[in-house]
Amino acid sequence: MAFFVEVLVGGLLAGVMYGLVALGFVLIYKASGVFNFAQGAMVFLGALTATGLEQQGVPLWLAIAMTAIFTVVLAILIERLILKPLLAQPPISLFMATLGLAFVIEGLAQAVWGNNARALDLGIPDVPLEWLLDSTGVGVSTFDLVASIIALALIGVLSAFFSLTKTGRALRAVADDTKAALSVGIPLERVLIIVWSAAGLVALVAGLLWGARNGVQYSLTLVALKAFPVLIIGGFSSIPGAFAGGLIIGASEKLADVYIGPMIGGGIESWFPYVLALLFLLVRPEGLFGDRIIRRV
Amino acid sequence: MKHFYKLATVLLSASALLAAPACADQPEQYIPVLSYRVGPFAANGASMFSGLIDYLNLTNAKGGINGVRITFEECETEYNTSRGVECYERLKDRQGGASVIETGSTGIAYALLDRLPQDKLPMTTMGYGRADAADGRVFPWVFPLISTYWSQAAAMVEYMAQQSGGMDRLKGKTIVDLYHDSAYGKESFPVLDHYAKEIGFNLIKIAIPAPGIEQQAQWLQIRQAKPDYVILWGFGVMNAAAMKAAARVGYPREKMIGSWWAGSEVDTVPAGDAAKGYLSMTFTAPGSFPVLEDIKGTLYDRGKGNLSGDAKFGSVSHVRGIVIGILMTEAIRAAQQKYGIGRPVTAEQVRWGYEHLVLDEKRLGEIGALGLIPPMKTSCADHEGSGAAMVQEWDGTNFIPKSKGWVAGDRALVRKLAEQSAAQYAADKNITPRDCGKED
Numbered sequence: 001m002a003f004f005v006e007v008l009v010g011g012l013l014a015g016v017m018y019g020l021v022a023l024g025f026v027l028i029y030k031a032s033g034v035f036n037f038a039q040g041a042m043v044f045l046g047a048l049t050a051t052g053l054e055q056q057g058v059p060l061w062l063a064i065a066m067t068a069i070f071t072v073v074l075a076i077l078i079e080r081l082i083l084k085p086l087l088a089q090p091p092i093s094l095f096m097a098t099l100g101l102a103f104v105i106e107g108l109a110q111a112v113w114g115n116n117a118r119a120l121d122l123g124i125p126d127v128p129l130e131w132l133l134d135s136t137g138v139g140v141s142t143f144d145l146v147a148s149i150i151a152l153a154l155i156g157v158l159s160a161f162f163s164l165t166k167t168g169r170a171l172r173a174v175a176d177d178t179k180a181a182l183s184v185g186i187p188l189e190r191v192l193i194i195v196w197s198a199a200g201l202v203a204l205v206a207g208l209l210w211g212a213r214n215g216v217q218y219s220l221t222l223v224a225l226k227a228f229p230v231l232i233i234g235g236f237s238s239i240p241g242a243f244a245g246g247l248i249i250g251a252s253e254k255l256a257d258v259y260i261g262p263m264i265g266g267g268i269e270s271w272f273p274y275v276l277a278l279l280f281l282l283v284r285p286e287g288l289f290g291d292r293i294i295r296r297v
Numbered sequence: 298m299k300h301f302y303k304l305a306t307v308l309l310s311a312s313a314l315l316a317a318p319a320c321a322d323q324p325e326q327y328i329p330v331l332s333y334r335v336g337p338f339a340a341n342g343a344s345m346f347s348g349l350i351d352y353l354n355l356t357n358a359k360g361g362i363n364g365v366r367i368t369f370e371e372c373e374t375e376y377n378t379s380r381g382v383e384c385y386e387r388l389k390d391r392q393g394g395a396s397v398i399e400t401g402s403t404g405i406a407y408a409l410l411d412r413l414p415q416d417k418l419p420m421t422t423m424g425y426g427r428a429d430a431a432d433g434r435v436f437p438w439v440f441p442l443i444s445t446y447w448s449q450a451a452a453m454v455e456y457m458a459q460q461s462g463g464m465d466r467l468k469g470k471t472i473v474d475l476y477h478d479s480a481y482g483k484e485s486f487p488v489l490d491h492y493a494k495e496i497g498f499n500l501i502k503i504a505i506p507a508p509g510i511e512q513q514a515q516w517l518q519i520r521q522a523k524p525d526y527v528i529l530w531g532f533g534v535m536n537a538a539a540m541k542a543a544a545r546v547g548y549p550r551e552k553m554i555g556s557w558w559a560g561s562e563v564d565t566v567p568a569g570d571a572a573k574g575y576l577s578m579t580f581t582a583p584g585s586f587p588v589l590e591d592i593k594g595t596l597y598d599r600g601k602g603n604l605s606g607d608a609k610f611g612s613v614s615h616v617r618g619i620v621i622g623i624l625m626t627e628a629i630r631a632a633q634q635k636y637g638i639g640r641p642v643t644a645e646q647v648r649w650g651y652e653h654l655v656l657d658e659k660r661l662g663e664i665g666a667l668g669l670i671p672p673m674k675t676s677c678a679d680h681e682g683s684g685a686a687m688v689q690e691w692d693g694t695n696f697i698p699k700s701k702g703w704v705a706g707d708r709a710l711v712r713k714l715a716e717q718s719a720a721q722y723a724a725d726k727n728i729t730p731r732d733c734g735k736e737d
Contacts, residue, residue: 116340216567219534270478
């Protein structure tokens with residue numbers, strides 16, 4: 001039983017980390033209806049910039065702060081150079097633009113900061129909590145626990161921002177109907193800059209946590225793969241959905257890998273979440289928390 | 298930005314080097330370099346191909362191979378098979394024709410396999426590719442030099458046996474093979490399965506789906522199995538993630554033995570303290586060797602090194618590239634001995650050179666590489682040449698030798714497996730194996 005609990009808890013904690021990555025996608029989709037393919041690249045860029053600055057002798061806390069400022073600057077540049085000229089274009093054009101942006105960010109990040117794999121030490125030990133292990137036999141990593149708390153706090157703050165503040169409501173209005181929002185005087189440019197900045201900051205946090213977990217290297221771009229089934233299950237436009245989807249994917253993929261995997265040759269963790277996501281798509285295409293699709297027929 | 302400027306400087310230097318006319322009457326030997334310095338595997342590729350170019354430049358700085366200057370040209374493959382094939386086709390006929398190909402990529406190497414006999418061009422696959430290509434009768438143009446995957450797996454079992462007090466002491470022990478869920482990850486299966494059956498140890502295979510960034514479930518299973526050793530047949534981010542996950546469940550890193558593609562600084566540095574004590578196989582020994590000092594003194598101290606910074610000098614990948622260069626120049630040198638000293642040789646003659654490599658302790662000492670690689674001797678039938686590997690340990694900063702010298706498993710077993718597999722390949726492809734008795 002302790003083993004089952006350990007797998008389940010480990011999966012839930014991993015799921016929160018997936019949810020964190022998914023959150024970046026949700027923010028941009030929620031405000032602009034664009035699936036930002038560059039989110040994985042932004043995770044990589046954030047972690048690489050912070051560790052790159054640290055390697056130049058900048059203290060880590062200052063490197064993180066500088067990277068956060070850089071993220072906002074990048075958001076402004078993206079809005080000015082890519083989004084604004086494409087605003088009147090169909091959503092597929094914007095999607096393709098983010099696809100190109102992903103490759104540009106990945107290439108430039110490595111050209112500027114090099115392609116060395118780096119360690120990132122946030123000062124949080126990645127070892128099991130001894131008291132918990134001794135008393136229950138269940139091993140839970142201190143790092144996983146702290147990372148989950150950080151991710152949950154971020155999800156909470158962003159949820160509150162979207163629902164309680166004037167800017168948050170403006171973002172939702174833009175997402176619901178861009179033209180109507182413009183007609184009532186909501187500044188679209190500012191909204192886009194805010195939302196891309198927020199997504200960039202979320203990517204930075206995700207990059208730092210995943211980077212501290214596995215090292216800062218190119219493969220950080222691949223954490224986005226973990227977010228796709230989370231988005232399908234949780235819904236593309238729901239912040240709590242990203243969290244719930246992450247928990248479902250994290251727990252189910254671990255349990256499936258341990259209890260079903262050995263029966264069918266193992267290694268099912270990579271595709272099992274997509275099976276689950278496909279099933280959800282059939283039953284509830286908008287996801288658990290996504291905006292319900294209502295069509296007039 | 299520093300790296301950007303350095304990259305630009307390196308590219309300009311390389312262009313200048315290539316553009317610079319050699320002495321008007323100095324003969325030249327051309328080697329295309331199919332490198333990958335950008336993309337997902339750039340961290341390893343950039344160092345490895347810099348190592349190769351460093352050694353070629355060192356050779357030129359010393360007057361070339363018996364006066365024959367090496368010319369080379371890089372083509373960026375990004376570790377992408379289609380780009381690799383494109384580079385191969387673009388470069389193979391340049392400058393009088395390529396001497397040899399080394400892609401550093403399993404995918405590209407497989408894609409070129411059928412083109413090599415038509416182009417009469419040898420290809421080295423050092424530490425990767427088909428293990429059965431060691432049988433030169435069926436694969437006359439492919440050279441999996443030093444050690445193949447199967448030799449590596451056999452050497453791993455041999456090392457574990459040495460640590461346990463003998464091969465029979467492995468009986469009843471539990472060994473987990475944590476493998477990358479790909480063709481590469483399963484390369485060890487024939488050898489490990491054979492040993493498990495023959496000796497009687499419990500072999501548990503656990504797959505990690507690519508990319509392997511999250512391994513909590515697999516490591517909980519490992520902790521439950523309480524294995525005596527964990528073989529990490531990993532690649533890319535999976536390796537650092539495995540070390541971190543091992544630390545998380547409290548599995549000792551000293552009992553983890555990685556394959557050589559899980560045994561470079563790119564794998565250990567990102568794992569931080571969790572990598573300390575971790576073991577891995579290697580076919581190039583860690584440490585300082587005269588050839589490295591020579592490269593440093595001749596090239597790097599004069600600002601002519603190919604790496605974008607000195608930090609990666611002497612890293613595992615950099616040294617692998619240097620060794621590729623050593624084997625290339627030694628094969629050309631051997632070919633010159635037969636076909637004419639001081640004259641460029643054809644690719645077919647270079648193949649002859651690769652089949653007559655004799656890198657004994659004396660020769661390795663002469664080129665400053667004694668102890669850097671195991672002594673090796675190739676032949677028409679044996680394109681591997683050694684079959685030995687070393688176990689190295691990450692001490693938190695550097696790799697240091699762990700095994701006492703080179704370790705080789707059951708070579709007869711590995712050879713038997715290679716011959717069986719090569720025979721099957723020959724049957725499938727309608728290839729008549731060469732009669733090595735009739736080769737000169």
